[in-house]
Amino acid sequence: MIRFVRRLAPIVIAIVVAFSLAGCAGKKKTPLDKMQAAFADVRAEVQSVVVDPERAAQADDLLEQLEQTFTESADSIQVHKERLRELNADYDASRAVMEAEMELILSGMEVNQQNVLAIRKQLTVLFTAEEWGQIEKAHSKALNAAVKALDVT
Amino acid sequence: MLATLITILILSGGASGGPLYDFGDMKKLVKTYVEDDQRKDAALDVIKEFKARAKAENKQLKSMVKQLDVALDDLVAADEDLLALGEGVLGNTRTYYQDLLDLRFQLKDQFTREEWNAAYARDSEQLE
Numbered sequence: 001m002i003r004f005v006r007r008l009a010p011i012v013i014a015i016v017v018a019f020s021l022a023g024c025a026g027k028k029k030t031p032l033d034k035m036q037a038a039f040a041d042v043r044a045e046v047q048s049v050v051v052d053p054e055r056a057a058q059a060d061d062l063l064e065q066l067e068q069t070f071t072e073s074a075d076s077i078q079v080h081k082e083r084l085r086e087l088n089a090d091y092d093a094s095r096a097v098m099e100a101e102m103e104l105i106l107s108g109m110e111v112n113q114q115n116v117l118a119i120r121k122q123l124t125v126l127f128t129a130e131e132w133g134q135i136e137k138a139h140s141k142a143l144n145a146a147v148k149a150l151d152v153t
Numbered sequence: 154m155l156a157t158l159i160t161i162l163i164l165s166g167g168a169s170g171g172p173l174y175d176f177g178d179m180k181k182l183v184k185t186y187v188e189d190d191q192r193k194d195a196a197l198d199v200i201k202e203f204k205a206r207a208k209a210e211n212k213q214l215k216s217m218v219k220q221l222d223v224a225l226d227d228l229v230a231a232d233e234d235l236l237a238l239g240e241g242v243l244g245n246t247r248t249y250y251q252d253l254l255d256l257r258f259q260l261k262d263q264f265t266r267e268e269w270n271a272a273y274a275r276d277s278e279q280l281e
Binding site for chain 1: 225226228229232235236239242243246247250251254257258261264266269270273
């Protein structure tokens with residue numbers, strides 16, 4: 001009996017894992033999931049376009065920083081937006097308090113912009129014009145999906 | 154692709170639907186909770202203005218996405234030009250937020266305290 005259970009265990013585990021994965025596959029992707037997928041595409045594209053391993057590794061590090069900057073910024077902005085929605089529900093919330101919360105969102109955007117542009121500047125000196133052109137042209141479909149997911153337009 | 158990705162990052166946190174309302178829900182709440190017909194109509198007019206303002210903002214953002222894309226695509230674009238575009242996005246968003254606040258207070262004026270509290274208590278329950 002014990003031997004039978006032991007033989008059965010890997011099969012049961014495999015079925016449980018398969019069902020878990022199926023569950024994950026069925027879940028709707030969040031905007032962040034889509035953005036992470038877009039970053040993965042760009043990073044893969046850079047690795048295939050930039051032949052020099054040292055520059056490719058540097059570019060990969062910078063892209064990782066860019067992704068982290070976005071994630072941290074998105075989290076911070078979300079916190080302020082939730083606070084703003086709470087204030088909006090409060091009949092007595094003053095305009096000054098709501099404006100201050102909006103300014104925090106704008107400050108977060110400004111810091112995000114500065115960080116993103118600083119990283120972009122470092123990236124541009126790493127690539128040749130030809131490499132840049134190839135990276136730019138890649139995967140426009142995936143990117144459009146990411147734009148739509150973020151609902152910025 | 155990289156330029157567009159950077160464009161998204163620069164714009165993120167902007168006007169995506171506005172930071173205050175889901176307009177469909179607001180319309181429903183006005184119809185349900187504002188008891189006086191005159192105030193109800195005035196509130197629905199404010200929601201129309203909200204929608205129109207959000208639509209105009211989306212149009213403006215589309216144009217900014219294009220400008221940023223072109224600038225970021227340029228490997229030798231000047232830092233000052235990129236910063237100016239970024240500042241333009243922030244200025245535009247600040248104006249949009251101020252307009253949203255104006256409209257929010259116009260909307261609130263059409264509710265009594267009791268109606269507002271009832272609407273948002275119900276709204277919070279629906280969100281949970």
